[in-house]
Amino acid sequence: MTQFLSFIGDNIQTFLHFTAFANLTVGHLVMIAIGLIFIYLAIAKEFEPMLLVPIGFGILVGNIAFVPGFKIGVYEAGSVLNYLYFGVIQGLYPPLIFLGIGAMTDFSALISNPKLVLIGAAAQLGIFGAYALSLQLGYSPTEAGAIAIIGGADGPTAIFLSSKLAPDLMGAIAISAYSYMALVPVIQPPIMKLLTTKKERLIRMKPPRAVSKKEKIIFAITGMLLTTFIVPSGIPLLGMLFFGNLLKESGVTKRLADTAKGPLIDIVTILIGLTVGASTQATTFLTWKSVGIFALGAGSFVIATFGGVLFVKFLNLFLKEGNKINPLIGNSGVSAVPDSARVSQVVGLQYDKTNHLLMHAMGPNVAGVIGSAVAAGILLSFLM
């Protein structure tokens, strides 16, 4: 009987040793708190809920302390989470998300006023500003390149590039990119107001002309050919983006377009959000490097907004009266679609209740998506 009790006692002890309570560290608690904040922001404040709920919950999943060796964690070969994480490491999910984005994006605003595409290019200043800052802070060139892409404000692109250049930092980079994308309505308005005069904020832009179906189809094909001929390393992202758009605009592949922008992107968003969140295990995530990445991410968003707004002001120097661009749409070159365009609309309405900038802001916004994918391609070819 004593032997049996001692046997049971030993087993209970082993069981207790295997519980998360026995393996918990302060780091795990901090990460769980961050996960809860993400979920709170998503549900209560509606900041990017589609992304922050899966990521926030993923953080909780990834930070349940466990004894390694039982194929549980995301970093353990053969575990279910590891299989799902494969799509992140190999850069499989981001192009699929881009396919969906392409299928749900209307490039009409851009096609009707092509000069807005240049704002999307100017806002990429954030990427290269962050690259220079990261180098100064002692990050290696590949790490600096991966961190810099946060300035593109494009989650899938950030994951894609960091999986190639600095896989170790991918969790921190993805979390940072998505967090700041959610915080676009907080970060951008003060900068926009700082850089513009009241007169500039009241500029009314010409209504965009209607764009025919033919033009949209030509845009999808030529856009892909042009951008990928210049930066072939952007093929996975740009190819899928324009392919998705062609599915939408061709009008003959409605079922495929519906799948790409519906079930497919939803499934991939769930997988990417959960696994990226789970990859933030306190043991690998809570380092000074991650803290640096968060600081640089904020810096890159600020620089990108500066770049976009100032470029519009510069462009206005050469435009005739009546053709001028409202600099409040400069911020939307940061490709957080459609949040940054929404910020332009909201700030614009604060100064003129009848001046709707949303349609105009969508132009640079989608150009920003193309621009950040091109920038990612350049960083890949320069640093790989």
Added chain:
Amino acid sequence: MKRTICAFTGGIIVLLFLVTGTASAQNVSDLKFNEILVHNDSLNVDAFGMHSSWIEIFNSGYNTVDIGGCYLTNDKSNPTKYWIPTGDPSTKIPARCYLLFWADGKPSRGILHLNFDLNNVETLALYDASGRMLVDEITVPKTQYSNTSYGLIEKANEQGEKNMVWTYLEKTTPASDNDHSKKVSSGEQFVKYDPTGIGMAVIALSVVFCSLALLYIIFKNIGAIFTRKAKKAKTTGEVVVKETKSDQISGEVSAAIAMALHLYESEIHDDENMVLTIKRISRAYSPWSSKIYTLRKYPQ
């Protein structure tokens, strides 16, 4: 002016074609002779403990290539001298990897043992499965030193241009890269010349601008063509039914947008149990939903 812009755009595209190189397909043509050791007196041994001559083949592509079915020869008048057996996993060379063949004249020792040796060899050639198409060949110098391999390595010429050249190697490197010197990654090299990152910012931003500016120029012209077409159709009185349908936003669409904006701005929009749509809603007929049956009949 527009012609100038078109010519400029065309010029840029042609220039980009001119300054780019060619890409190779991922197949047998990716296989290259990489290193040979003619006099293996005391270096590496095969599975039989013999110091035999060897030939190293490199898969320069980015996909696994099966060398099975190809031919190796030391006599170009007999291109099918040694047929590399097919269906064996050892003949599959992963991307950027190497395969070693023992040139000992003893094919009975395995498929990686050739039926010829390298004594007095002048040429080595690799033919594809047809035995007619030459994949790669090397001319072997008569002078071959003991335990010194002859391999392909990158060297700079007098003008500083880097080329791959065949030379005697300081170290034999069977089944591995011939250059064992410390390599600097392109990222590190970039930082060496541009420690502040400003150069990268300028170059990369210029590339982003150029690609998007190209897009701008092309779509400015395409837009102009479409606008001109629409104007022409109007002046000639031609009715382009299809174009007008997609070119003009109908009253219903404008009304729906205005309604949505009004609801959004006045913050009276809430989660509705119905959807405001411009799509036609089809309802299957049923006597239960038929309006006729729900109407009151006039008394007779």
